[in-house]
Amino acid sequence: MADDPAQDPFALFDAWFAEARASEPNDPEAMALATADDGGLPSxxxxxxxxxxxxxxxxxxxxxxxxGEQLAENPHAALLFHWKSLRRQVRVEGEVERVPDAEADAYFASRGRDSQLGAWASEQSRPLASREKFMSRFEEMKARFDGGDVPRPPHWGGYRVVPLLIEFWQDRPNRLHERRLFMARPGGGWDEGLLYP
Incomplete structure (x- = not known):
């Protein structure tokens, strides 16, 4: 990483993400999402x-x-990508904004039909009496939208984490890791530096 001259954290992320997609056996796009309510309780x-x-x-x-409820109360989040095959991590912290409806509609339309129906059937994070209850709701949605397109539910949408900082972490022998930090400038652009491991 030290010999990578990129001054743009998004260009560096693109390069690392491309390598992860080539080497990670499962879900290179998986990321931990940390949110907190208005009292600061994290999840x-x-x-x-x-x-x-x-x-x-x-x-x-x-x-x-x-x-979704936490982001409504406190529109800030942190992300963590961990690509074990590359022994790399990327941390992101920032403010969260809603994705425009047209963008959410386009993504929803690209999902498989069962995933679309599942978005209607699921009362995500609410108590569920039994798996059978959920599958029954799923079958109801199949019947409801039979023969037609499945529109995006009004309670389903997208969020964008707009980074204030992005940290790139590279494993090194003997825990002498390399950490590269990009901090967003208020007027645009990035300040870059290193952190002790």
């Missing part, structure tokens, strides 16, 4: 990266889920 779970670029890192979910 973390794995989600899938569905888009990234200079505007940020995008994922989709049920907005009534636990994470």
């Amino acid at each position: 973390v779970r794995m989600v899938l990266l569905k888009g990234h670029g200079p505007d940020g890192f995008t994922f989709y979910t049920n907005e009534r889920s636990h994470k």
Whole structure:
């Protein structure tokens, strides 16, 4: 990493992500998403990266889920990518914004039909009496939308983490790891430095 001259953290992320997609056996786009409620109580779970670029890192979910409720109260989040095959991590911290409806519609339309129906059937993060109850709701949604397109549910959408910092961590022998930090400047651009391991 030290010999990588990239001054743009998104270009460096693109390079690392491409390597992860070639080497990770499962879900290189998996990322831990940490949120907190308005009282500061944290929560973390794995989600899938569905888009990234200079505007940020995008994922989709049920907005009534636990994470959706926390993001409504406190629109800040942290992400962690861990690519074990490469012995690398990328940390992202930033503000969270909603993805425009047209963008969410386009992504929802690209999902498999059963995934679309599942978004309607699931009351994500709510108590569930039995697996059979969920599957019954799924069958109801199949019947409801039989023969037609499945529209995006009004409670389902996308979020974009707009980074304030991005850290690239590379494993080195004897725990002499390499950490490269990019901090967003208020007027645009990035300040770059190293951190002790």
